[in-house]
Amino acid sequence: MRIRATVAAVSGALALSALAVPAAQADDTAASYRADVAKVRQAALAASDRAPAAEGKPYALNVSFSNFKIAKAVKVGTTNHVSTTVTYTLTHGEDVKITAADFITDPVIYRGSATAPDNMLYGNKPAKCTATSATTANCKGTIDVYPGDHELVNTDAGTWRAAAEATAFNGQNPGGETFDITKVGYKSQSGLGTTLMQRSSKLTVNAAPEPVKKGKTITVTGKLSRANWDRGTYNGYVGQPVKLQFRKKNSNTYTTVKTIKTDATGNLKTTVKATQDGYFRYTFAGTTTTPAATAAGDFVDVQ
Template sequence: MRIRATVAAVSGALALSALVVPAAQADDSAASLRPDAAKLRQAAHAASAKSALSDAAAVRAGARYDLNVTFSNFKIAKTLKVGTTNHVSTAVTYTLTHGADVDITAADFITDPIIYKGSHAGPDNRLYGNKPAKCTATSATTANCKGTIDVYPGAHELRNTDAGTWKAAAEATAFNGQDPAGEDFDNSKVGYASQDGLGTTLVQRASKLTVNASPEPVKKGKTITITGKLSRANWDRGTYNGYVEQPVNLQFRKKNSSTYTTVKTIKTNATGDLKTTVKATEDGYFRYTFAGTTTTPAANATGDFIDVQ
């Protein structure tokens, strides 16, 4: 289980044999190094966290050299729409530029894309991929890398206050044959690079919108009551709850048309519910549509057909 960066006390164990593996196993080896890379970047981003470790662990986590690696051309989806249970994964690409002394093909070299909420030095939360990024060399000192950002809302990786704009960063760790679990581990031989401000994305609480028009069928000129509900993911509780006091458009589409036209705008009530009335004029479909906010994506209800007689 992955742990929020603000409360993580990472404990990783790594056998030296895991560092020396055939090329075909390099991906698995790199993935097994993640706990120790997390320990290094935790120390780099929040030196105060070292007080939570033993003296020996603090030394092991802190002293590493600056790796000659920089990042650019970071690309990520504009929005991540996250519900309450389903795993959400999005691809990330970036360019890695490195010194001639950095071997990015080594089994114990790993690089990751990261998104974070708050400041880079003391983030409120951080998200990263299940596995390190894969890099393909484009020259002796550059490579195109592709990774993922993976989100597990069911594992409480997000709180409601996390919704909104997140910033992007990337990092790289070169273990250079060092075994972080070994007695002879020399952290001064481990290289680490981190770079923030590479981009932004919106992490949003997934939304749902419903509609029901009644009665049906209805006589022309009679009143139609149109109800619905706007809800969004509550990451704190793992449920969907009403989104209150939000403007929502009621729209109508004629039976043989493909275009919806806005009839009126109303607001959700204290529980996210919607209710309004209109006069029946002709056969067609009613729906509610929500434009979205920074924290919550847009949503359209599936049109509900009304038979006007």
């Protein structure tokens, strides 16, 4: 399970603040909150397999989540941090003080089972909530992704499920000697929605020769590549249908000339007859794992 260090083992916020999120990515406050929540989450998940009266687990917090909204797709490259905004409605009992300094809620996305995920992503900081009534609030958080830190592998591309969680620490300090987890409230709700985690794509085009005499052959080459999260590079996307399109010099509209497939290294190559001045481009419709891409038009002067 490739989840940030806080989920693997936690023994207090202060001790693990450096492990929660790389120092360059978040401040100590953001790091320590993640360690604290991870400790409570682990206890709640472990207790789910034990008798209801089992000791050492948080109590069920009286909250629920709805109206969860996240981008349809999240495009992730090989190095740059990607942050996606998430909004949702939090409904809570009157006994739950969401304005307390140690009340925390945040969105989560995961692969696999909600109770035993293959991978899990969340935000660097807790969501911010604005009360809309005595028992409801609109919350806004983020999902933060750091592909350069190997948070994703190629098999992670595709559909991820969404969840949200809330923790009321009620004055309990997870790093303190007297920490009593039974006085901490926790609730996690899965199945709130889905999003596509996609390997960013690139598409190039080159039409030659230029200029060219009318009636002669133009060779149009290019390459379709996508992020390889395993290696941290971009590699050719093999066997994918790509459209070659043409736009007349004084037109704003592209029309499809033909569709060809990328070869064993993601390269594209085809030929057309030179008829008039204009722009050639390749365009890729995208797949579940890879977003659409369109190359900038390459102008050919036909003489």
